[in-house]
Amino acid sequence: xxxxxxxxxxxxxxxxxxxxxxxxxxxxxxxxxxxxxxxxxxxxxxxxxxxxxxxxxxxxxxxxxxxxxxxxxxxxxxxxxxxxxxxxxxxxxxxxxxxxxxxxxx
Numbered sequence: 001x002x003x004x005x006x007x008x009x010x011x012x013x014x015x016x017x018x019x020x021x022x023x024x025x026x027x028x029x030x031x032x033x034x035x036x037x038x039x040x041x042x043x044x045x046x047x048x049x050x051x052x053x054x055x056x057x058x059x060x061x062x063x064x065x066x067x068x069x070x071x072x073x074x075x076x077x078x079x080x081x082x083x084x085x086x087x088x089x090x091x092x093x094x095x096x097x098x099x100x101x102x103x104x105x106x
Contacts (some may be wrong), residue, residue, distance in 0.1 A: 038099035
């Protein structure tokens with residue numbers, strides 16, 4: 001039983017790692033040649049990234065809601081890997097705005 005948990009637990013971790021890497025890679029592709037991104041609504045960002053992910057055969061969360069949760073969970077990873085500052089603003093209702101700004105060298 002422990003071996004089964006070990007095997008499937010390892011697969012689960014690998015799948016999560018690939019999904020995390022996919023999100024960061026797709027964001028990096030979108031940021032290429034740009035200083036900043038946004039602010040834009042999470043739904044708009046998801047649509048833009050989904051098109052890039054499809055073109056590169058990468059997977060993103062299936063819904064905008066899960067995508068938003070992933071953005072929140074991976075904020076530190078995104079900032080470190082892409083050398084950006086993630087600015088997350090909430091508006092009226094369920095409106096959420098995201099901006100990415102390149103970190104300046106100091």
